[in-house]
Amino acid sequence: MKRDAIGGCILGTAVGDALGLPYEGVSPKRAARLLGPPDRYRFFFRRGMISDDTEHTCMVAQSLIDAGGEVPKFTRTFARRLRWWILALPAGVGKATARSGIKLWLRASPERSGVFSAGNGPAMRAAIFGAALNDVPSILEFVRASSRLTHSDPKAEYGAIAVALAAKHSRDNTTVDANLWLDEVVDAVGEGGAELIDLLRQAIQSVAAGETTQTFAGSLGLDRGVTGYTYHTVPVAIHAWLSNPKDFRKAVTSIIECGGDADTTAAIVGSIVGAGVGRAGIPGEWLDGIWDWPRSVSWMRRLGDALANSLAGDHLVNSPTVNPVVVPFRNLLFLFVVLFHGFRRLAPPY
Template sequence: MNREAIVGCILGTAVGDALGLPYEGISPQRSPKLLGPPDRYRFFFRRGMISDDTEHTCMVAQSLIDANGDVAGFTRSFSRRLRWWILALPAGVGKATARSGIKLWLGANPQRAGVFSAGNGPAMRAAIFGAALDDVSLMLDLVRASSRLTHCDPKAEYGAIAAALAAKHSRDQESVDANLWLDKVVVAVGDGGAELIDLLRQAIRSLDAGETTTAFAESLGLDRGVTGYTYHTVPVAIHAWLSHPNDFRRAVTRIIECGGDADTTAAIVGGIVGAGVRREGIPTEWLDGIWEWPRSVPWMQRLGATLADSLDDVGLVKSPTVNPIAVLLRNLLFLFVVLFHGFRRLAPPYGQ
């Protein structure tokens, strides 16, 4: 049922994001020495907090509720939410997203607010589309609208499409078929996505050869960590999903062990796998360990259930909201913890 898949996707995104956040920007060689294995939260007194990956996923879900299947309505709602999100001083926001948010405040048309970037911002918020929507054509239109609002490089859009279709496949198929999923991606991205398709085929060949996700990342030259370039992020995330499609714990920890943009890669993998395993397949201690307000775990569950109701035409449904003052106060605390981690990284132990 889509309700369970939607909730699993949102919570899976949040857990992956929170687990990967302390490891962001650290090489796979140094992270075990500095932080230890990614088997528990290491961000704030053994608790986890979410970042922009989960916040964008939540804003997408809210905008889907507001839009009621209308692509233009979704764009308006998401652009409005993005403007106010930028104003709440989020820490670690990507350059392309920040620039597009500023352009929106300056009066830019949402369809022209995106900057030419192939960053992984659109991919980090794409899984929820696949978890929620049955109509593939509508889903693709919405993914494109979401992508172009912040990133106008087609590569960012193609990466987001691959992630959304992965979440849909994870939701729909008890046994994941990599080639069946890839066939759908080929059709969706067309000739323009040929480079991404080649990379995804490499991921499947690596999987067939029994390679680990870390080894596959190294074969792409990412031995110092997965970058925020979507043609690095998405193929490695897909490899982690296909390696452990029904094992949330392994899929997420393996992608974090690759280093680099670990919160985003883990959020993408968490959302895709979460859509398949549902809430029950996400480790309870990881759900209980998220320390968040006002976007708490119960709030995210309510958001997912409300989105499912809106798609099922259960009367007039209103999107759950968050108190903007609460968000600002939370973001100030979050920034303090991020700065602490930044200073901690200046000290030993050092990696290779």
């Protein structure tokens, strides 16, 4: 079960990321006119490509394999990967993550490289901890280490904790119990996370009332799109998950239709729901439609299996690697496609 949850989480992240990418930064109304419904890939000749959301999740999974359950070793390994990832000039990297990567290159320790920001970077890579690990205290330790490496604002950490525990709850329960999950989050974040808990309660109440995720986003003042602020991203993503806990297609499309930071919000929702439905629950045409390299779908499948084997006690397993020589060329192609979409948005329909 854990193997399938890990694979579903990684691949669910990739599919949500790739589907949401063309819609990033576009309001819901404009997106409907400019791109149409998010029912297929619209990034590159009806194919999808992944962005930093998936890449970070993969680096976390690789670092978990290398760490062997040791949080300090995980931190060092993830910091090393983040440094080289930044050097390959990925397009669309968040400001806080970019600044923390530069600080790491300037010899800052991983414990001091974080930037005071409440962006959603830690949340976008947090679900894999809940999908892969069983012990809640261990999950919290790894989430905190991952979050503080790039974001030192506690809000970013609290949002990541909520996502990781959602993935664990999604993995472990055939029927999702929103209040049981929320109780775990309350215990984990303490009084400092009171604002987030209030927003999550609003999300639960909205789902119970039958409101759509887009309606809930509008009630938070996000009718023009969900921002990258973690206290905007996480509650809306949780709403999409709770509204469609076992329906990957509906959950992901509903969050993309909210607009804004659509690749990250869809990646988070895809990771949580993917942890619950596994690989088989992700539409096959969406998996087949991802066109990327070196982090291909088959590579991500191998990564998920390697992480599952590592956690099962195989200490000889090695994490799959990527060819560092080809990554900058891939990123250059990705940048050209992103720029094309940027120029396309200057033209009608408005």
